[in-house]
Amino acid sequence: MAVFHQLEQFPSFRNPVVTIGSFDGVHHGHKVILSEVVKAAKAVNGESILITFEPHPRKIIHPEQPLGLLTAPEQKIALIRQEGIDHVVVVPFTRDFSMMSASEYVADFLLKNFQPHSIIIGYDHRFGHSREGNIDLLKQMLPGTVRVIEIPAQLIEDAAVSSTKIRNALLKGNVTEAGEMLERQHSFGAMVVHGDKIGRTIGYPTANLQPVYPDILVPGIGIYAVTVTWKGNRYKGMMSIGYRPTVTEEKKITCEVNILDFNEDLYGQVLTIYFEHYIRGEEKFASLDELKQQIAKDELRTRELLS
Incomplete structure (x- = not known):
């Protein structure tokens, strides 16, 4: 699988079958959709292309809202x-990109860069x-040679419900x-x-953790x-996630892990937590002894x- 981060990097794709979305979590609902895309590409001897965006569009359009994503970009690509x-194709989502009109998006982004054979999207794609x-406008604006395949509403709704339920x-x-629901353990x-x-003073040294990807969802x-x-x-x-009320009055959530049967210096190292x-x-x-x-x-x- 090839991954592109710049539109000018593209080769010439063969009968491109394109789908678009965030696919955060790449959970079961997403996998059903992706299998349909792969099947459609094989049916026309084409290549399947997934277009996604980084950062997540909500981060640019609604920067005041926490994202709480289920996957970091590299993890999402590995799962796809x-x-x-x-x-x-990981498209840099910028303020300028968000200001493109619908007609500019179709003509200057989709058609110009991908020359799609088919586009597979959900009924609610905006x-x-x-x-x-929306999908009706897309059908009107595309040449008749480009097929627009609508993902069944039930699949889209199942995927959306799954993401919400998982979060x-x-x-x-x-x-x-x-x-x-993820078909794997949530990790980051x-x-x-x-x-x-403080942990080492009571016999349980902990590694204080800072998520590498700041928009990841912490349980x-x-x-x-x-x-x-x-x-x-x-x-x-x-793993402890919380305010540590026994040892501090500070209202700041911290993440720390005590690794069993382990004695290594980990400062500056990156761990993956499942x-x-x-x-x-x-x-x-009431006391550190009770905590211990x-x-x-x-x-x-x-x-x-x-065990």
């Missing part, structure tokens, strides 16, 4: 690769400034349920940064059993869940 798409374009599940800490890359090192506050990959190896761990199970909610303890006793119980539970 597994679905048999021939080419992914494009152009203020989302003025809601993660925000509630239901990482196992989210994993079933995170850099180890300096913290206040809801609580304690989780996780697996951690670093340098090709996989480890078991306990959320396996929710253990409990965050609690405030609870963490010992969490460790036993983590080992049991990940």
